[in-house]
Amino acid sequence: MTDTTTETGAAVRPSPTAPKRSFLSQLEIDTRLLGMIGAFILVCLVFNVLTDGRFLTPRNIFNLTIQTVSVAIMATGMVFVIVTRHIDLSVGAMLATCSAAMAMTQTDILPRMMGLGLGHPLTPWIAIAVGLVVGISIGAFQGWLIGFLTIPAFIVTLGGLLVWRNVAWYMTDGQTIGPLDETFRKFGGINGTLGETWSWVVGVIAVIAALWALWSARRNKVNHGFPIKPVWAEVLVGLIIAGGILGFVAILNAYEVPTARLLREFKARGDVMPEGYSASYGIPYSVLLLIAIAIGMTVMARRTRLGRYIFATGGNPDAAELSGINTRLLTVKVFALMGGLIALSAVVASARLTNHSNDIGTLDELRVIAAAVIGGTALAGGIGTIHGAILGALIMQSLQSGMAMVGVDAPLQNIVVGAVLVLAVWIDIVYRRRLGGK
Amino acid sequence: MTPLVELKNISLSFGGVRAVDNVSLDLYPGEVVGLLGHNGAGKSTLIKILAGAYQMDEGEIWIEGKKATIHSPRDARRYNIETIYQTLALADNLDAPSNLFLGRELTNRFGLVDDAQMEAETRKIMARLNPNFKKISEPVSALSGGQRQSVAIARAVYFNAKILIMDEPTAALGVHESKMVADLIKELKAQGLGIFLISHDTREMLELCDRVSVMKNGALIGTEKVGDVTEDDILSMIIMGKARDAA
DSSP: OHHHHHHHHHHHSOOTTSOOOOHHHHHTOOHHHHHHHHHHHHHHHHHHHHTTTOTTSHHHHHHHHHHHHHHHHHHHHHHHHHHTTOOOSOHHHHHHHHHHHHHHIIIIIIIIIIOOOTTOTTHHHHHHHHHHHHHHHHHHHHHHHHHTSOOOHHHHHHHHHHHHHHHHHHHHTTOOBOOOOHHHHGGGSTTSBOHHHHHHHHHHHHHHHHHHHHHHHHHHHHHHTOOOOOHHHHHHHHHHHHHHHHHHHHHHHHSBOOHHHHHHHHHHTTOOOOTTOOOBOOSBHHHHHHHHHHHHHHHHHHHSHHHHHHHHHHHOHHHHHHTTOOHHHHHHHHHHHHHHHHHHHHHHHHHHHTSBOTTTTTTHHHHHHHHHHHTTOOTTSSOOOHHHHHHHHHHHHHHHHHHHHHTOOHHHHHHHHHHHHHHHHHHHHHHHHHHHTO | OOOSEEEEEEEEEETTEEEEEEEEEEEOTTOEEEEEOOTTSSHHHHHHHHHTSSOOSEEEEEETTEEEOOOSHHHHHHTTEEEEOTTTTOOTTSBHHHHHTTTSOOBOTTSOBOHHHHHHHHHHHHHHHOTTOOOTTSBGGGSOHHHHHHHHHHHHHHTOOSEEEEESTTTTOOHHHHHHHHHHHHHHHHTTOEEEEEOSOHHHHHHHOSEEEEEETTEEEEEEEGGGOOHHHHHHHHHHOOOTTTO
């Protein structure tokens, strides 16, 4: 196996006259992604120094991840919306409508009409299904207005921002609806985690899957006789990925459930806590959901026809149409997908608050768009990545909570976040210009 | 012999302007028919109707002796009509294989896009069309005009077209690349394809085409065999808008 690979590699390696490839290009890692990871690490380190080491504790990293999930889920959908040269300003308002619909389903409609109360095993799943139907329907409707009636997305979703925010208000009379179903609340973060053992199981499975994906991609290239990375580069990338995954699991597992809470749980079950007992939170379900969505959306973007058409339409709508792609229906699909992701995001957001409040999701549209754009999605269309958007959401959230921990005044926090958004886009423009002029 | 394509009395108006006015044309296998005329004469509009990009108001399209219904580019592709547009119609952000197979991606057994297979096919056809083409996996925005043109041509040729429409295929090209396109047209013609060619270069048209049709203000002025006319005859048809015998 090793012999054949090196042989094929040697056969297609650039001729001696070709410039020697740099270390990074041999690794075939996106330098832009590397820059973002660098920026993220810098933000973390600076805040860690400013907070005397309180920023990079397992507890804070755990909190950071669960705070990021809701915006990150929507940001993955926003990538597709922006890639097709549209925008969605209504995501925060739609989140409120989905959340209101799910809260009312659990606390009012199901108990009254079907006699299923909170705590019934079916309740959370019916509620989530209702939320998905609401989100996908609203998204598809807005997509139809944009694609088929050709009303600009900016206007449709600006109207949607007002409409859906107040539909949510109307549905709930502006009241806070809660508490929500206990199983439902497990999607919020700290109330639902895998625990230590299962977190390691998931981590190990993820490492195996990632390595298998790397290996099969390489095998595929070898089969077609395409240029491949040197083996050392492949191994290094594999090690970095495996280390990243297992490190992340280790950090989440290092965050232990406070003893007081454990005592309470044992008491509630009528047991006595054994001496020296401890338990870790591990990976939250909400983070698992985000990871599943990220993988699904990445596969969709890169390996399905739908994804290919989304990017082609963003790059050149006329060309896409002339290639037989139904760009109008595509717009409906993209916005319906956005709606579905908003509904899942609403599950996480309301579960985290343990209730539906009237102002849930306020200003989320701006956070989501900012996350996608910081993550390298070009507003001109055609360019953007799912992992970039999630990293963008993580950077935004780190800035926000870091500043809060340092004790920066609230107005200053927002001023900094706004300035960072503009700065990030400017850096991106400069970077792309350099790349284009190469 | 049955014509490959018969366009019968095609008309199309854009808000009161008759862009194509009662035009009839035909095309036989192994034949190159040139369309000439000023900008706005209706050439591109006419071929876009055949390519499915526009819908005609009146008229009929017959393909190989049967009436055809073409409502979309997808329909046109089903009749093995391939088009190279003047604008090339490439998605700049995608690489050459993605553009070549756009709308007709090869998929693996899970229904996922098979990039490796598409790349292999692209390398194969590019080796034939433009052996200098190396930037397979870069976005086509990074390619030169000639390379972009080869991608557009490869897309039309790859899928076993019977009817090829070429709208200004050499407009953006240098002398050497234009020669390559001319050779390709001759090769495809020898394979029995029917080709509609649009160009402003009258001399090139007389060299490549079997017949030329001249349009002005949406109407067909006349169709002539290239052996029967001189460059001056064609120019006077384009400029005066009169058929040769009337002039």
